[in-house]
Amino acid sequence: MKIGILTSGGDCPGLNAVIRGAVLKGVISHDTEFVGFRWGWKGVVEGDFTSITRHDVRGLSKQGGTILGSSRTNPFEGEHGGPENIQRMLDENGIEAIIAIGGEGTLAAAQRLTDAGLRIIGVPKTIDNDLAATDYSFGFETAVEIATEAIDRLRTTAESHNRCMVLEVMGRHVGWIALHSGMAGGAHAILIPEQPMGIEEICHYVDSVRERGRAPLIVVAEGFKLDTMEEAHSHLGLDAFNRPRLGGIAEKLAPMIEERTGIESRHTVLGHIQRGGAPSAYDRVLATRLGMHAVDAAYDGAWGSMVTLRGTDIETVSIAEAVGSLNRVPQHRYDEAKILFG
Amino acid sequence: MKIGILTSGGDCPGLNAVIRGAVLKGVISHDTEFVGFRWGWKGVVEGDFTSITRHDVRGLSKQGGTILGSSRTNPFEGEHGGPENIQRMLDENGIEAIIAIGGEGTLAAAQRLTDAGLRIIGVPKTIDNDLAATDYSFGFETAVEIATEAIDRLRTTAESHNRCMVLEVMGRHVGWIALHSGMAGGAHAILIPEQPMGIEEICHYVDSVRERGRAPLIVVAEGFKLDTMEEAHSHLGLDAFNRPRLGGIAEKLAPMIEERTGIESRHTVLGHIQRGGAPSAYDRVLATRLGMHAVDAAYDGAWGSMVTLRGTDIETVSIAEAVGSLNRVPQHRYDEAKILFG
Amino acid sequence: MKIGILTSGGDCPGLNAVIRGAVLKGVISHDTEFVGFRWGWKGVVEGDFTSITRHDVRGLSKQGGTILGSSRTNPFEGEHGGPENIQRMLDENGIEAIIAIGGEGTLAAAQRLTDAGLRIIGVPKTIDNDLAATDYSFGFETAVEIATEAIDRLRTTAESHNRCMVLEVMGRHVGWIALHSGMAGGAHAILIPEQPMGIEEICHYVDSVRERGRAPLIVVAEGFKLDTMEEAHSHLGLDAFNRPRLGGIAEKLAPMIEERTGIESRHTVLGHIQRGGAPSAYDRVLATRLGMHAVDAAYDGAWGSMVTLRGTDIETVSIAEAVGSLNRVPQHRYDEAKILFG
Amino acid sequence: MKIGILTSGGDCPGLNAVIRGAVLKGVISHDTEFVGFRWGWKGVVEGDFTSITRHDVRGLSKQGGTILGSSRTNPFEGEHGGPENIQRMLDENGIEAIIAIGGEGTLAAAQRLTDAGLRIIGVPKTIDNDLAATDYSFGFETAVEIATEAIDRLRTTAESHNRCMVLEVMGRHVGWIALHSGMAGGAHAILIPEQPMGIEEICHYVDSVRERGRAPLIVVAEGFKLDTMEEAHSHLGLDAFNRPRLGGIAEKLAPMIEERTGIESRHTVLGHIQRGGAPSAYDRVLATRLGMHAVDAAYDGAWGSMVTLRGTDIETVSIAEAVGSLNRVPQHRYDEAKILFG
Incomplete structure (x- = not known):
């Protein structure tokens, strides 16, 4: 043949x-x-x-x-x-x-x-x-390893400066890369498309980590949406018309967390590095x-x-x-990971 | 509780x-x-x-x-x-x-x-x-990654010197680490406890790789046994009494391959490195x-x-x-890997 | 004491x-x-x-x-x-x-x-x-290794999609990380603060790589400045007042390259990952x-x-x-690296 | 030309x-x-x-x-x-x-x-x-990185089993790889060709580490020679004639340390892995x-x-x-490293 x-x-x-x-x-x-x-x-x-x-x-x-x-x-x-x-x-x-x-x-x-x-x-x-x-x-597993290594690296710099770090990983419709790398790297919150969450809950985890004397680290899938996304936009004073580029979700979350909790916050977007290499x-x-x-x-x-x-x-x-059957992160897997939050 | x-x-x-x-x-x-x-x-x-x-x-x-x-x-x-x-x-x-x-x-x-x-x-x-x-x-997966990285490294040194390399990995009773790292690293023969093989067949793969102008790389699980192990020993002129230490299987195979095929052969034992680390x-x-x-x-x-x-x-x-049910590499998985031999 | x-x-x-x-x-x-x-x-x-x-x-x-x-x-x-x-x-x-x-x-x-x-x-x-x-x-050397690994990864994804990749690394006043990682990773252009360059020259390297059938990869230090930066801004239709955040230099360069050369271009910012970890x-x-x-x-x-x-x-x-004596990349080191451009 | x-x-x-x-x-x-x-x-x-x-x-x-x-x-x-x-x-x-x-x-x-x-x-x-x-x-630097990673891995397995680990690295005439990897990895003794040492002194370091509740880790260059090498051989009951292969120095040291200190000891030889790869x-x-x-x-x-x-x-x-001028590890560099011994 x-x-x-x-x-x-x-x-x-x-x-x-x-x-x-x-x-x-x-x-x-x-x-x-x-x-x-x-x-x-x-x-x-x-x-x-x-x-x-x-x-x-x-x-x-x-x-x-x-x-x-x-x-x-x-x-x-x-x-x-x-x-x-x-x-x-x-x-x-x-x-x-x-x-x-x-x-x-x-x-x-x-x-x-x-x-x-x-x-x-x-x-x-x-x-x-x-x-x-x-x-x-x-x-998938290679992307998880790369994201986990990034978390391992971000953790030490976060602790040294007492900062909150927000890492954006791939995952447009499902949050598997965020879930696995977040569990492997010991993230304090994992934000995925399947589980919209409000900024208040996110900040609750950040504060709780801070109170235990640690530097919060959040992993967010690119497709995650805030419960109150529209409100968030308007909060930043940006209207729909005048938005040449808003950037990704991590770029949005970091200043929102900093404003609400007073913790200096930084974001990193892994991007194409997850796709390439051996x-x-x-x-x-x-x-x-x-x-x-x-x-x-x-x-x-x-x-x-x-x-x-x-x-x-x-x-x-x-x-x-x-085809057509999306492999969503099931509730029990998210609940399992949530034990590690905060 | x-x-x-x-x-x-x-x-x-x-x-x-x-x-x-x-x-x-x-x-x-x-x-x-x-x-x-x-x-x-x-x-x-x-x-x-x-x-x-x-x-x-x-x-x-x-x-x-x-x-x-x-x-x-x-x-x-x-x-x-x-x-x-x-x-x-x-x-x-x-x-x-x-x-x-x-x-x-x-x-x-x-x-x-x-x-x-x-x-x-x-x-x-x-x-x-x-x-x-x-x-x-x-x-297990970590050990496979370490063994695969070792294969990647040995491959370039083998090619540069036109040598046969024999890498010994863990696997006392079953050959999973050898099977997976050998498939991932592109080994030319994978030797596992479940599949005893004679030195002639091993040398056949070595020769066939050599004929294609490449440097043979063999992965062997520590528990692999030659079909004709006893014969092999006597061949090296060692009797049972006078054997202070014979070393592992890779150490035995390399000189046997070199003697039969005329290809300079070297062995490496990964050992404890597979157990430790992140x-x-x-x-x-x-x-x-x-x-x-x-x-x-x-x-x-x-x-x-x-x-x-x-x-x-x-x-x-x-x-x-x-307990008591050993997870042997099944025949169809070995046959699958064998496609890549030689 | x-x-x-x-x-x-x-x-x-x-x-x-x-x-x-x-x-x-x-x-x-x-x-x-x-x-x-x-x-x-x-x-x-x-x-x-x-x-x-x-x-x-x-x-x-x-x-x-x-x-x-x-x-x-x-x-x-x-x-x-x-x-x-x-x-x-x-x-x-x-x-x-x-x-x-x-x-x-x-x-x-x-x-x-x-x-x-x-x-x-x-x-x-x-x-x-x-x-x-x-x-x-x-x-410094650790940051160079991390940046080089990122280049190795970006290279394969660039080639697969026939894209131009722009990687931003640290280097506010001097371009050593970009110089070393760019040389190690085989970048097609290295842009550093010590050597402002116009967008035309950058695009010249991009085109020349493209003509040889390869995917261009550019490393840029965060402190690099275009010869004609102000013109570039106005070109994008952004005035000084209405710029909530312009992002880094890589984010600016990628669309400029795409617009001038017609090559799909993407940027990646390594950021905090360079600072942390072992x-x-x-x-x-x-x-x-x-x-x-x-x-x-x-x-x-x-x-x-x-x-x-x-x-x-x-x-x-x-x-x-x-103190006060900045370790700039000397001209002869840049000329050396420039041999590899394009 | x-x-x-x-x-x-x-x-x-x-x-x-x-x-x-x-x-x-x-x-x-x-x-x-x-x-x-x-x-x-x-x-x-x-x-x-x-x-x-x-x-x-x-x-x-x-x-x-x-x-x-x-x-x-x-x-x-x-x-x-x-x-x-x-x-x-x-x-x-x-x-x-x-x-x-x-x-x-x-x-x-x-x-x-x-x-x-x-x-x-x-x-x-x-x-x-x-x-x-x-x-x-x-x-050289690549070999040091590989040896250091091996030390990092051996350390955790040593601690888990309360064992002494002896790692053999390259260095026939000079001990630079052992010196740098040993310093980077925190070895408790570094044995190099330039500095012969007796087994008693080596065991002194081993005991002192043990007393502090830690697992001893020793890096030895392949060309290291015991002060009393001949005595050591006779001690193992091997005469010059009947030695088909004695193996490397690490293979010799581990049992000598175990016999004298009572600490279970294991050796690993990095070998060709140091030569190959990226x-x-x-x-x-x-x-x-x-x-x-x-x-x-x-x-x-x-x-x-x-x-x-x-x-x-x-x-x-x-x-x-x-040519002819060997780059030996100078005394002051060895003394510097020795601070970290024991």
């Missing part, structure tokens, strides 16, 4: 390890031929691809980023987009199947393309760990296994399915079922 | 995080009073313990080792050992329950003591990940949660049970069922 | 190692008694100090921050400030000398107090490495040696002097000479 | 950064053409080389090992060795000069070849930091600068000289003067 691979959406530690796992498994077990589409669906739509041999994936599991490049191109858009054009391009080049590594958007597109007759296997990629169909997604061993193993099993799924003809982690096993589920 | 905690057996990254999780959960949710027994069961037998407050566990999740110390004392031995003596000591000091953090030996002892009427909750500790009752045990974020979260749930199990009166990880949940299982 | 130690100004990896080095050297070689002033000069002015024993500095060399706390209090200000009040407090408590660990402000104050008769030894602390009197100051081995050794030699200088009665690194030796120089 | 580069002897973090620095400097400033000899002097003797372009050194500063390979071939030996054969090969291929990156042996050979008329510039490579002509050599930022900067200045020295026609670090400057010295 000749299989095309693509990586789509925001990059994530472990993408290259998936590619390597798939290629080694295919080449060695099935004598598969591989091509890689450049820049995600863009390469599919434009017929832009290149051969990937065993030699090309040498040493790749520890390398961050993706050798194929990524973009947010939608395969249904543009002159050459859509299932018919894509199928024609695949046929012309003898490509029999696609392994699509990407997030919710990519998987949903893969599902629609499969419905239209294309042969696609999905590999879920979400650094936020926001897909319910898999216990963990690769890249994946942790955990993510390398997970990503390699997902890549291998995606090839098996292709040889099983399980089109429209994706590979996932369940316990310690890699399983296959229907993309149709998997 | 007044609960005593102990840590027993070889140390493991995350022990302190378990202690911290238990103490914070107990103090905050149940107003529990905690004492820590010094040096494992030795402290129980000798009535040597000290109070642990919330203040004592501050910043503890990232600290390697165990603040309580550890030993291999058997609670059934010695003048003051055995269930009756221990129960008397507990009664005299108002200690109502024990949380015992330890490996198979500790858990088996905990089971026997529970059968004799003591109130004990177990927390499984095995850096080798050799207990079937839990998906993963804390400390736990990874993954292990801090797992250990914290296990500690918290052990306290819940105590308040549930689930004596004789231990806490485990299943998927993403912490569950409770009977120690009696859990 | 009874010596008081203080740490002043922004914290810096290695402060605790200086304290440990001083205390161990004093206690073991001279039977010195030590006290630590709390929160820098604040503790001196308020007579707020505590005893430091050998036991207190155990394991301290690897710990970030400062166990004494820090602040920006000026010892000449306030009701109890000034040389006479301070001398009285020292006399009343039998404190015969002060070891003051701090930056330019602290050292200048130490000089003035010495002129007024106090017995003070200085230890230079500047994470920016901006004091000409010492080859390197502790904390010092590198290099900084632990340097800081320990500086602490030891500060005690020697006190026993030599070298009041008004400070300890510095020259080549591989720790030497003593007069604070009066040392 | 067309310049050939070679790397010789044991590998060392930073070799690739030297190559990259030289190539970028040459290509950009002088339009130099570069070739790389394979496997050190072997490639010179056999005329085995390959072109190195700017593209080939992309991303190389962070990569451990050497892309050129290394060996211990002596350029004066073999059928095609010696200055005349080498000069003929260079002439036939239009190679006008050699940049030789290597240790004492390589530099001495470079000197002899220069005396015979060849045009060679040396770059000193010694992970042990044993050349007096340079303040520090690249790779260089620290410090070493990347130093190596890059050395590579750049080696090219400048070639264009200055400074044949027979080598580049060195003096303070913060890269300078040029005659190899003839530099």
